[in-house]
Amino acid sequence: MAGDQGGCKSCGGLCGGKGLVTLKDGAWTQNPLAIQVLGICSALAVTNKLENSLVMGAALIFVCVGSNLFVSLLRKHTPHRIRMIAEVAIIATFVILFDQLLKAFYWEMSKQLGPYVGLIITNCIVMGRAEAFALQNPPILSILDGLANGFGYAVILAIIGFFRELLGTGKVMGHEILSGNWYTPNQIMILAPGAFFALGIVIAIFNALKGPDPQENK
Amino acid sequence: MKGNVYTLLYAFVLGTTCALLLTAASQFTTPYRDANAKAEEVLNILTALKVPFEEGASSEELLNVFNGNIEEKQRGDMTIYEYSPANGNGEVLAVVMRFAGPGLWGPVKGFLALESDLRTIRGLTFYEQEETPGLGGEIVTDDFRSQFAGKSIVDESNKAGIVIRGGGNKLINGVDAISGATMTCDKVQQMLNKAIVKIVENE
Known part of the structure; x- marks a missing residue:
């Protein structure tokens, strides 16, 4: 336990306070896909198979963590006028x-x-995480933020990918699950309209679980 | 406020670092990417020629099948690939050649396989195309491509060329076009005929 305490001091209260909030914000309360509804273009396009969704999620986690780390490391040296160009170059x-x-x-x-x-x-x-978070926060916290947001995106993608592949082809990761005489694969689920239905339903369920936004009533 | 010189210097250093990193990564992955591209080409040639191979075969297995059955030859200014089965008596069963040309939105490239008489189409594949998904993009589907098998590349009067148009499948050298993709079909017809004319004239 003593070791934990030391760790907390060295990373600025990471394990207790801000780190957890950052993780929770990124993956849950401020989920980039379900709450902020950002980055839905790729979420609609690549989710016709679970495998594609997983790889895309991994790609976003990798990019988000990497770019957040470097934007944060360079945040005190980056001239304000060209900060966005620098962010794009890193991303x-x-x-x-x-x-x-x-x-x-x-x-x-x-x-x-x-x-x-x-x-x-x-x-x-x-880009949003680099601009809104990594520019103002230290590297370790920024990595956590990138991880949380990438994870939040990846999980939603995996959920959509799972149901689209299952309902659209009767398979999961290429293995037949729903088959035989009683289930006819519903092709619309692997086409564009299916993506909109699936994403809409996931966002609705996510928001219902999370409850109303307390800030909205103010 | 930091000065212009610093800003320029920062941009220069950051840009150079990123460029160097990517160059290194590209150098490192080039052999792997080349091998993948080669396997992709081999896969297309084997598919067009209808050479039997196991589904989901790895790159090396595909290359083995290719090296065992296919021979590369020059014919005029064209590279053709001849298919003589490894367990056969050296008889050439079919040949395949590359065709390419502008599509509606971007370049279209593929392989056209002919039976050993050089007059009958055995099959064809497209390995590069950017046509409209759902319309011109349908040229890659089995439904469209399988129409070509068994068709002649010359018409009744021995004139070289095939026809892709609505109701074209009634001709000995024609197939049905895709509805809503007239432009793509016209362009595919043009590029196929360019290759076909070369083959017929090079006899």
Whole structure:
């Protein structure tokens, strides 16, 4: 326990106070997809299979953590006028890095995700976290924030991907689950309209579980 | 307020660092990406030629099948690939050639396989296209591509060329076009005929 206390001091009350709030905000109370409704373009486009959704979620976690860390490290040295250009440069570096690795070691997936990995550069979640959080906060806290937001995005994507693949093809990760005479795969779920239905329903359920926003009534 | 010189210097250093990082990453992944691209090409050639191979075969397995059955040859200014089964008697069963041309939105590229008589289509694949999804993009579907198998590349009067248009499947050298994708079909017809004319004239 004594060791824990020391750790808390060195990271500025991370384990008790701000760190937990940051994690909870990113993944739950301020979930980027379900509450802020950001980055839905990729969430609609790549969620027709669970596997695609998982890889896309991993990509966003990687980019969000990496860019948050470096934006935060450089925050005191970055000239204010070109801070956004600097953020985009850092984000783009991480996105291209992930894209290259995917092309080298996971070619099949790279083909299926097509341009959407590259489009993470323009994902509002990444840029938003760099601008709103990493510019004002120390590196470790920024990593946590990137992790929480990336995780919040990835989980919603996985939920949508799971149900779209299950209802649309009767499979999960390529394994047949719903089959036989009693279930006919509902093709609309793997097409664009299915993405809108699934995302809408997930956002509705998420908001219902979370309860009304206390700030809205003020 | 920091000065302009600092801002420029910062942008320069950051830009250079990012560029160097990405160059290093690209250098590191190039051999892997090249191998993937090669496997993709091999897969397309094998599919167009209808060479049997196991579904979900790895890159190395595909390359083995390719090296065992396919021979690369020059014919005029064209590279063609001849298919003679490894367990056969050296007889050429089919040949495949590349075709390419502008589509509606971007380049379209693919492989056209002919039977050994060089007059009958065995199959074709597209490995690059950016046509409208759901309309022109349907050229990659089995429904469209399977129409070509068995079609002649010359018409009754021995004139080289195939036809892609509505009701075209009644011709010996024609297939049905895709509704709503007339432009794409016209362009695919043009690029196929360019390759076909070359084959017929190079006899």
